[in-house]
Amino acid sequence: MEGIRAELVVEDPHRCDVAAASRDCGPVSSVSRSVVPDAEGRVHDEFxxxxxxxxATLGDATAIFRDDRRTIYRLPRPQGKGCVCECIEREGCTVRDVQVVDGTLFVTVLARDLDGIRAIVSTLREAQDGVKVGKLLRAPPEDDEGRLWVTDPEDLTTRQREVLETAYEMGYFEYPRNASAEVIADELGVATPTFTEHLAAAQRKLLERLLENSNCRSDATSRQGSPKERQ
Incomplete structure (x- = not known):
């Protein structure tokens, strides 16, 4: 079976108390959520x-553990308030990791196929702006021993590959980012808007190619039947 791992980027997410709390502290990581309500009918997020x-406190969040390296907070909230993670899980997908930087949510999602990712993005965009697919990786079929793939880099122009490779090498896609768009643009010797335009074009082309490959593979599977049917 194939699978999709996607990083969704949600700017200023609605109804996300952890994102709101992150504006008053550093980057937030290791977000976990309880599913069993307490005596007052609330569930708890820990980050x-x-x-x-x-x-000691961040809004409604209270520190429950502290040492010289980290502080862990617990945040009570109403159950079923329609936050980003709940919307993703209602679409039948899995939230693998959640991190927040200055109010922007980075959610790693596992889905069976691209249709699951499309459904999630569509649902989130109905409620708010600022929803993007930051990264998109696809696992190879079980009978293919190749690595995770996205698309053929030859689809990109020389300039787009240069921009993408420089951004990757300088840590633009890391969490938190090791270099800003301005720093990378300076390294490339271009204006920041030019860098972001080239980067967006490269990412769009990669995504379009991946979606095209997915449709072609689905059509081929439909024509050939399942492995058992071909035996």
Missing amino acids: TVREGDRP
């Missing part, structure tokens, strides 16, 4: 702050 300010 870790390793850098920046780590006060």
Whole structure:
């Protein structure tokens, strides 16, 4: 079976108390959520702050563990308030990892196929703006021993490959980012808007190619039948 791993980027997500709390501290990681409500009918989110300010409270969140490296907070909230993670899980997909930087949510999602990712993005965009697919990786079929793939880099122009490779090597896609768009643009000797335009064009082309490959493979599978049918 094939699978899709996607990183969704949601700017200023609605109804996400952890994202709101992140504006008053450093990057947030290791977000976990309880599913069993307490006596007051609330569930709890727990998250870790390793850098920046780590006060005893962040809004409604309270520190439950502290040492010289990290602070873990617990945040009570109403159950079923329609946050991003709940919307993803309602589409039948799995939330693998959640991190937040200054109010922007980075959610790693596991889905069976691209249709699952499309459904998630469509649902989230109905409720708010600022929803993007940051990264998209596809696992090879079980009978293919290749690595995870996205698309053929030859689909890109020389300039697009240069921009993409420089951004990757300088840590633009890391969490948190090791280099800003301005720094990478300076390294490439171009204006920041030019860098972001080339980067967006490269990412769009990669995604279009991946979606095209997915449709072609689906058509081929439909024509050939399942492995058992071909025996």
